[in-house]
Amino acid sequence: MLSITMEEQQEPTKLIHGSKEKHNKAMHMHTTPNPNPSQTIMRLASLAISSNVRLKSSDMPSHMQEHALRHTRSLFPLHHPPSPKPSNTLIARALKKEFDSKYGLAWHCVIGKSFGSFVSHTGGGFIYFSIDSLSVLLFKTEVHLVTQPPPT
Amino acid sequence: MLEGKAVIGETDMLQTMQQDATDLASKALDFFDVTEAIEIARFIKKEFDRMHGPGWQCM
Numbered sequence: 001m002l003s004i005t006m007e008e009q010q011e012p013t014k015l016i017h018g019s020k021e022k023h024n025k026a027m028h029m030h031t032t033p034n035p036n037p038s039q040t041i042m043r044l045a046s047l048a049i050s051s052n053v054r055l056k057s058s059d060m061p062s063h064m065q066e067h068a069l070r071h072t073r074s075l076f077p078l079h080h081p082p083s084p085k086p087s088n089t090l091i092a093r094a095l096k097k098e099f100d101s102k103y104g105l106a107w108h109c110v111i112g113k114s115f116g117s118f119v120s121h122t123g124g125g126f127i128y129f130s131i132d133s134l135s136v137l138l139f140k141t142e143v144h145l146v147t148q149p150p151p152t
Numbered sequence: 153m154l155e156g157k158a159v160i161g162e163t164d165m166l167q168t169m170q171q172d173a174t175d176l177a178s179k180a181l182d183f184f185d186v187t188e189a190i191e192i193a194r195f196i197k198k199e200f201d202r203m204h205g206p207g208w209q210c211m
Binding site for chain 1: 188189190192193194197200206207208209210211
């Protein structure tokens with residue numbers, strides 16, 4: 001199994017936000033300290049052991065990491081024979097939609113057994129881990145609404 | 153130039169940019185070994201950022 005990834009943080013000069021209010025909310029989301037970080041880290045470690053997850057690289061608050069690992073694990077059926085495993089595309093879609101709804105637009109998710117990547121992401125919005133034999137890359141990029149259609 | 157033809161699976165991109173993508177992929181495979189996935193992805197992403205503005209991702 002070969003799965004490797006590289007990432008770089010998007011420079012602040014490149015970020016365009018829809019509104020100042022949205023910007024502040026997003027920044028608050030990334031910088032709010034967790035009430036008990038050591039407890040979360042311990043939970044994260046035990047979750048990784050019990051769920052056969054390996055956290056390979058991360059730039060993300062620990063509570064969001066935990067959410068990513070738990071949600072991904074929940075997308076796999078417990079007993080494979082009765083319910084077939086969903087396709088990688090469906091798992092990626094579900095994880096992307098979950099993070100879009102919980103932490104704002106725009107998240108991207110890639111799942112597979114063998115891929116290389118090089119991506120730019122916003123601060124606090126990157127995680128790369130493996131679960132069973134699959135590797136999962138989840139990262140966030142800044143988006144802004146286009147107020148008028150581009151000239152044709 | 154590497155022998156073989158690029159096959160486009162799905163696209164939502166101008167024809168000229170599609171051509172840039174396939175040309176860069178061929179060039180990347182000339183520069184790097186096929187196992188150097190990160191370097192290939194980095195090369196294509198950085199070139200697209202330079203040619204078509206920042207914010208491209210490559211896997």
